[in-house]
Amino acid sequence: MTGKMDSNAAVHPQHPKRLVFAPGDIKGPEVDGDEPASSAVRMAASHLAEDITRSDTSTPTSAMQQELLSHPARAHQFTINPPLHVSHLHPTNPLHQFHKWFMDPRLPRSSAPETCTLATASLPSGRVSARMLYFKELDERGWVIYSNWGSKEGKGEQIFGSKYRASADGTMPGDMHDSAALNQGNRWAALTFFWSLVERQVRIEGIIEPLSREESEMYWRTRERHSQIGAWTSWQSKVLWSVNSEESLNNPDLEDGRSDLENRAKEIESRFAGVKDIPLPPFWGGIRVVPESVEFWQGRPGRLHDRFRYVREEAGHSAKTSTWRIERLSP
Numbered sequence: 149m150t151g152k153m154d155s156n157a158a159v160h161p162q163h164p165k166r167l168v169f170a171p172g173d174i175k176g177p178e179v180d181g182d183e184p185a186s187s188a189v190r191m192a193a194s195h196l197a198e199d200i201t202r203s204d205t206s207t208p209t210s211a212m213q214q215e216l217l218s219h220p221a222r223a224h225q226f227t228i229n230p231p232l233h234v235s236h237l238h239p240t241n242p243l244h245q246f247h248k249w250f251m252d253p254r255l256p257r258s259s260a261p262e263t264c265t266l267a268t269a270s271l272p273s274g275r276v277s278a279r280m281l282y283f284k285e286l287d288e289r290g291w292v293i294y295s296n297w298g299s300k301e302g303k304g305e306q307i308f309g310s311k312y313r314a315s316a317d318g319t320m321p322g323d324m325h326d327s328a329a330l331n332q333g334n335r336w337a338a339l340t341f342f343w344s345l346v347e348r349q350v351r352i353e354g355i356i357e358p359l360s361r362e363e364s365e366m367y368w369r370t371r372e373r374h375s376q377i378g379a380w381t382s383w384q385s386k387v388l389w390s391v392n393s394e395e396s397l398n399n400p401d402l403e404d405g406r407s408d409l410e411n412r413a414k415e416i417e418s419r420f421a422g423v424k425d426i427p428l429p430p431f432w433g434g435i436r437v438v439p440e441s442v443e444f445w446q447g448r449p450g451r452l453h454d455r456f457r458y459v460r461e462e463a464g465h466s467a468k469t470s471t472w473r474i475e476r477l478s479p
């Protein structure tokens with residue numbers, strides 16, 4: 149089958165079916181006097197959309213391509229920031245610079261500025277995965293996030309390695325707070341923040357270290373009881389249920405694994421019914437991303453953004469005692 153597709157592709161080059169095509173599909177602000185141009189692009193894009201509903205591929209005709217290419221795509225522009233100059237940055241410490249941007253009064257707490265993406269990679273494949281998290285603490289060493297590291301299906305195995313295991317039923321008695329647990333994994337990680345309201349991005353790359361059990365305990369105690377039950381309940385990222393997509397899924401009473409999760413939550417609730425302080429699970433806790441580099445990006449018109457990166461030159465015990473080189477990067 150692959151051979152057939154390849155030979156077809158060579159004769160009739162076709163694009164895979166597009167479900168979103170930026171010109172026309174991603175709405176942008178209308179520019180004054182731009183109406184005829186943007187409607188031509190919209191028309192070409194909608195012809196293309198009609199075309200792809202009829203087939204598995206979207207191959208624009210040359211006329212459509214002409215129409216689309218003769219108008220600039222409506223890409224988002226970054227307009228609100230004045231120039232960012234190195235003199236605006238903290239001279240010696242990227243963590244302090246992060247703190248300054250994080251506390252910007254233009255970033256309301258309701259916009260959840262603590263939301264970030266954590267990217268990690270498997271060894272030896274190099275396969276990368278990323279997920280949103282809430283960052284919870286910033287200290288002199290780095291950024292702290294909390295999660296469940298127990299299952300081999302999730303990021304736990306990437307970071308802690310395939311030999312690390314810890315389970316809610318105690319049959320796999322690891323503890324993520326034991327830093328030796330990290331020896332087999334890939335400790336490199338990246339955290340990215342994007343604050344659209346202020347048109348800023350911060351990118352952190354560094355090495356993961358687990359918090360001490362005492363540090364994780366302190367945060368665990370602040371969590372609401374039902375979140376603590378949830379943490380014990382979930383063997384995070386383990387497959388609860390699956391189906392072959394050819395089976396019929398129309399039946400709204402189809403049991404799809406949710407009830408197993410809820411039954412398990414009930415079991416955990418009764419297990420801790422008389423317990424005032426639910427203990428910290430051995431597979432749940434905080435890790436700190438200790439930065440090797442931190443980039444501060446601020447959007448500017450015409451894609452000529454300002455980018456400054458701190459790169460650790462000499463490792464001290466904390467970011468405060470390390471020395472950092474500051475570089476301006478091409479946008």
Ligand SMILES: Cc1cc2nc3c(=O)[nH]c(=O)nc-3n(C[C@H](O)[C@H](O)[C@H](O)COP(=O)(O)O)c2cc1C
Nearest residue numbers: 263279280281282294295296301302303304384385
């Ligand atoms: C906005 C947002 C915040 C989240 N915060 C956390 C968090 O702080 N900790 C966490 O373990 N999962 C959090 N999640 C869920 C993760 O994205 C992810 O599903 C989970 O950590 C499992 O990831 P894994 O399969 O890579 O282990 C959050 C999801 C969203 C959308």
